[in-house]
Amino acid sequence: MKIIGFKINNYKSIGSTENFLSVEPKVTALIGKNESGKSNILEAVGKLSFDRPLSSSYLNNKNRGASGEVSIIVHLEYYQSELNEFEISQANTSISFTDNRVVKIEGGLSELLNDDELLMEAIQCVLEMNIRSVWGNDSNRIKSVQDYLNGLKAITSQVYINHSARLGNLKNWITNDYTSKEDLIEKLEIIDNCLTKYYSLLPSVYYREQYPQLEASYKYDDIKNIFKEPNHIFNRFLLAAGITEQEIVEAFEDPIDGNRKTVRNRIARKIQKNIEAEFNEFYNQEKIEFQVEFESRVFKIYILTDDKAMNLSERSNGLRWYISIFVDVLSREYKNKSLVYLLDEPGVYLHVNAQKQLLELFLRLAERDNQVIYTTHSPYMIDSRDITNVRAIEKVEGGNTKVFKSAYNQNLSNDSKMETLSPLVQAIGADLKFNIGPSTSNNNLITEGITDYMYMNAMINYLAIDSALNIIPSAGVSNINRIVSILIGWGCEFKILLDYDKAGYNEYDVLVNKLDETLEDKILFVSCNEEVVKEKMWSNPQTIESLISKDDFKKLSTPYDGSSSSKKLAAKEFHDKVVNKEIQLENETVSNFQTLFEAIEIQKHNIAIVRD
Incomplete structure (x- = not known):
């Protein structure tokens, strides 16, 4: 499913009016003055997950001038491929996050769940079971079972949070002397499989708050600790290249010299095939080659241009930043579901042409049923060929953030209009200093x-x-x-x-x-x-x-x-x-x-x- 908009209520500088962000099917750009609230919008969305309710810390970020509570409603619609797969008509879905207990569903996804006869029959069968005869008499367990079953009753109106773990617990808790145990397990597995299939339609949200850069070298002793940090940029580099933890271990620790050389060559080939080839499609300022060396228990990364090798740390900050965000974004495509990338001021360290190429990267991601939402002050980060994807963000008197459906809105205040629209005006041609004007x-x-x-x-x-x-x-x-x-x-x-x-x-x-x-x-x-x-x-x-x-x-x-x-x-x-x-x-x-x-x-x- 693709997101068509967010209604953000009372989060930080965002109030309860003029708070709907309309989202493009592919790429959406947010422009506005510093402190207008662009980052607050990304943060409000970026901390969401469709498989869990809002956290207490999220709810505590309340707009101090608001009378209502923090909440957010996400509006989605099916991709055409999903309409064809499930033979359904288009119906928008809304997912509501209003507190730290439930995630509410309305519309298309609710109807899809309700229309699945196999799912509904399996749930009904489970709900008709006598709790004590199936799960025993332990009071604490019975309380948990009752809670899990109540969630199944509301399956068409609420997301069944952590569904696989809950259904797995129900299977494990069935008493051994229950005569129809295998039949019940089958019903629970049907529910689990159906929910996994339908919930996978909901996109994942990737919020990039910081932009860590890939380093030129990593000590093996440090790498062993980095393996425990899935979001570390070095792990992202390995994941984008398709390199496993075991391969890194063998490259350093295999006692046979020939084996170490073999796996090191395999690692080099994976980097060339899975990172270098795609990277050069977009970064056409110069053709670069990646080379890695294993020296004295240190993993080193080199960049070759015109047969001249340089340590990654010797290259420009812009190139290093671009490589880092490229491999990080590339590594996020492993999930079998669409992603919404939220990027705050991407390209800030990049020169003009590299920023333009970053837009090309966004468009490539969008071709794979992903969406990109980013903030910018740079005219180079606005696609002058199509400015309909730009949204203006403004902080009005009283400190509240106002979201406009386009950058060309006559209701923008005069005192902020020029600064807010500056990157857009420059991108479409109000300053000859820019070669896209x-x-x-x-x-x-x-x-x-x-x-x-x-x-x-x-x-x-x-x-x-x-x-x-x-x-x-x-x-x-x-x-x-x-x-x-x-x-x-x-x-x-x-x-x-x-x-x-x-x-x-x-x-x-x-x-x-x-x-x-x-x-x-x-x-x-x-x-x-x-x-x-x-x-x-x-x-x-x-x-x-x-x-x-x-x-x-x-x-x-x-x-x-x-x-x-x-x-x-x-x-x-x-x-x-x-x-x-x-x-x-x-x-x-x-x-x-x-x-x-x-x-x-x-x-x-x-x-x-x-x-x-």
């Missing part, structure tokens, strides 16, 4: 806002246009003149796309009559109407949504109805469904955008033929 050679197109950006990007994808168009969404039509002023100063080529409406006319007036009259040649309207007629623009407005046919809007679960509340939701759903090829667009929509793209001077022969 506006281009001096590409066509820059300024749109009124994020919804225009989403529709345009979706249609460029749909029509398979091989274009160098660089879309820069403004935070509202009235801010376009500010972006234009900067681009003029930098000598960038650009065009401006305005809605053919009252707001579009007002900005047109500012641009042409107050800023620079030559800008008239750079302004386009979504209607492709070359004539600016004030009265017509006010009485018969045309927006980017006007280019979408009514039939295509009907294909959305939240179609645009003219209201501001449906505007971004419809644009986001349209974007995602078009990019993921989940809907077939009508010729009317395709033709309207083809006309617009021709007006923008994306060459006509680059546009794909209208799809039947």
